[in-house]
Amino acid sequence: MDELDDQLRKLFSDDRLDVHSPPVAAETVVRGAARLRRRRAAITGAFAVAVLVGAGIGLAQLGKARSDDTVSAYLTTATPTTSTTTPQTSVSTFTSTVIVTTNPPPSSNGGNPDTPGTGTRSDPKSDPPPAPPTPEAQPGRYGSLSLGMSEGDALATGSLVEPSTPADPENRCKAYATKSVPDSNAVIISPARGIVRITLASFAKTPKNVGVGSKVTDVKTAYANATQSGSNVVVEMNATPAWSYIFESDGSTVTTVFMRLNANDCAGV
Amino acid sequence: MTAVLQLGTAAERGGGRAEAVGDFAEFVRMSMPGLLRYGHALTGNPHDSADLVQAVLEKVGSRWAAVQRKGDDPLAYVRRAMANTHISIWRRRRRESLVADFPDSGAVAPELSRLENEPLWQALRDLPPRQRAVVVLRYYENLSEAEIADALGISCGTVKSQSSKAMASLRTRLAKEGVTGGRTG
Incomplete structure (x- = not known):
């Protein structure tokens, strides 16, 4: 038996360790926790407004850049595959699509942006999908961030707000707020798999025009392959790497939307 | 899920x-x-x-x-x-x-200053935080190596190496001060 082992055990069982910590009142901690929670909520609201203005400016600039193939490619992706879309939604569909596509950096040079899944729906005209419950083919990216992107690349986009906070008690995965979503868990990054979660801004809509505030029934109408999971609606996307939209709801209305890598390895994502 | x-x-x-x-x-x-x-x-x-x-x-x-x-x-x-x-x-x-x-040692209570003057406590204080955490989890929390690895999000191998480094530092430090800290028998 090692004597040092014994000495350490004895030291740590010493009752002198008990004394002389300044008292921390439970009320102080509870108040501090409430303050943290309020601050998160307040920042969320302020940032949402700021980003909304930014999106408006982006919208104006987009008018000039309409010839950009990237935009039209995204618009194509956004076009509903079902032919049952009612005409009156078309205006808002356009607006929302712009919000989703304003942020991508001009990295895609030309007509073929990195949309790994687009090949699966090769020619919608000659081959109309008869059964809607096929997963959408949409790349797992939002703004400049993509699911699976490494932490270094994600930081390089400038979209993340440092510092990170631990996303799990083990300190493996890191959580970041983003410029558009100030929630401290907006983006979660696994050391092994890169970005495993991207939360959409509260004003953003998916290319199918659903987002925070949409009815759960609308989500299911928009995505025929949607599945209910508790109060969440999960919509799998046919892309590489595979990912899903998670629509968190209060039962009837969507409260949060995030994109989640299917093969994620962070607890609680 | x-x-x-x-x-x-x-x-x-x-x-x-x-x-x-x-x-x-x-x-x-x-x-x-x-x-x-x-x-x-x-x-x-x-x-x-x-x-x-x-x-x-x-x-x-x-x-x-x-x-x-x-x-x-x-x-x-x-x-x-x-x-x-x-x-x-x-x-x-x-x-x-x-x-x-x-x-502010003048203001420290006598029991605490006895703890502060304990060579082992001082030696622990000089350990890098992760090594110290491994020692605390092992001897204070009585966790196994696997549990420590899980708690700190590091591999078992890292727990082993951090632990042995920590123990070596403590032994060296205690030996220097003439306090028994080495192996017996």
């Missing part, structure tokens, strides 16, 4: 906040003495312990509903978070406190 998914922001916005707050306050009251003691072992300093406990509890409390839904023992969760927070944030502060060698 559902429960896991709900851990995010929606869980924090969920109803029953008042109930959760009362529950959290009760948890804080019950766990505070043990956490302060554990923090003292972890940080080597009662003031840092209080700061650490308060910071971690506030953070955990701000997402209490999510922590509870996770299904883990909240106390174990807080302790793991304390070890990790101490390693990541308290590193700098610890170095600073090393420079200032008990500046």
Whole structure:
């Protein structure tokens, strides 16, 4: 038996360790926790407004850049595959699509942006999908961030707000707020798999025009392959790497939307 | 899977906040003495312990509903978070406190100053935070190597190497001061 082992055990069982910590009142901690929670909520609201203005400016600039193939490619992706879309939604569909596509950096040079899944729906005209419950083919990216992107690349986009906070008690995965979503868990990054979660801004809509505030029934109408999971609606996307939209709801209305890598390895994502 | 998914922001916005707050306050009251003691072992300093406990509890409390839904023992969760927070944030502060060698020792209570003068306690204080955390988890928490690896999010191999480095440093330090710390038999 090692004597040092014994000495350490004895030291740590010493009752002198008990004394002389300044008292921390439970009320102080509870108040501090409430303050943290309020601050998160307040920042969320302020940032949402700021980003909304930014999106408006982006919208104006987009008018000039309409010839950009990237935009039209995204618009194509956004076009509903079902032919049952009612005409009156078309205006808002356009607006929302712009919000989703304003942020991508001009990295895609030309007509073929990195949309790994687009090949699966090769020619919608000659081959109309008869059964809607096929997963959408949409790349797992939002703004400049993509699911699976490494932490270094994600930081390089400038979209993340440092510092990170631990996303799990083990300190493996890191959580970041983003410029558009100030929630401290907006983006979660696994050391092994890169970005495993991207939360959409509260004003953003998916290319199918659903987002925070949409009815759960609308989500299911928009995505025929949607599945209910508790109060969440999960919509799998046919892309590489595979990912899903998670629509968190209060039962009837969507409260949060995030994109989640299917093969994620962070607890609680 | 559902429960896991709900851990995010929606869980924090969920109803029953008042109930959760009362529950959290009760948890804080019950766990505070043990956490302060554990923090003292972890940080080597009662003031840092209080700061650490308060910071971690506030953070955990701000997402209490999510922590509870996770299904883990909240106390174990807080302790793991304390070890990790101490390693990541308290590193700098610890170095600073090393420079200032008990500046207010006149005000320290006699029992505490006896602890502060204990060679083993001083030697522990000089360990890098992660090595110290490994030692505390092993001898204070009585965790196995695998459990320590899990708690700190490092590999078993790293736990072994950090532990053996820590023990070697402690032995060297104690031997230098002429205190028995080596192997017997």
